Amino acid sequence: QVQLVESGGGLVQAGGSLRLSCAASGRTFNTYTMGWFRQAPGKERDFVAATSWSGGSTYYADSVKGRFTISRDNAKNTVYLEMNSPKPEDTAVYYCAAAITPLGIVVVTTHQYRYWGQGTRVTVSS
Numbered sequence: 001q002v003q004l005v006e007s008g009g010g011l012v013q014a015g016g017s018l019r020l021s022c023a024a025s026g027r028t029f030n031t032y033t034m035g036w037f038r039q040a041p042g043k044e045r046d047f048v049a050a051t052s053w054s055g056g057s058t059y060y061a062d063s064v065k066g067r068f069t070i071s072r073d074n075a076k077n078t079v080y081l082e083m084n085s086p087k088p089e090d091t092a093v094y095y096c097a098a099a100i101t102p103l104g105i106v107v108v109t110t111h112q113y114r115y116w117g118q119g120t121r122v123t124v125s126s
Helices: none
Strands: 006-007 012-014 017-024 034-041 047-050 058-060 068-073 078-084 091-100 121-126
Touching: 006 091, 012 017, 012 058, 017 034, 017 068, 017 121, 034 068, 034 078, 047 068, 047 078, 058 068
Parallel strands: 012 121
Antiparallel strands: 006 017, 017 078, 034 047, 034 091, 047 058, 068 078, 091 121
């Protein structure tokens, strides 16, 4: 069982920066693929970024590639999402999630993730 708690959301101006954090409970954090998803009002939950067990493999949605960076600190049981140059269309509730996968594998669909945080809201103003 893994519990995830996101933090760092808020209001940010377009072109600024914001860092989201996700703290995980449990002693096996370093055996989970970790991902970030987001859900805008009236829309489905979409994949944003994911990182493998060690952080050596990462994958991004095309819409955020080059602007967002996912990273993890296994010693702190924490995964981060650095949001640079956010746009108003990045406004959403951002969710952290954990997936059980083989070593080195990164997964990107919601149904592959077993554990979810409660979400943190990000609003990007123009």
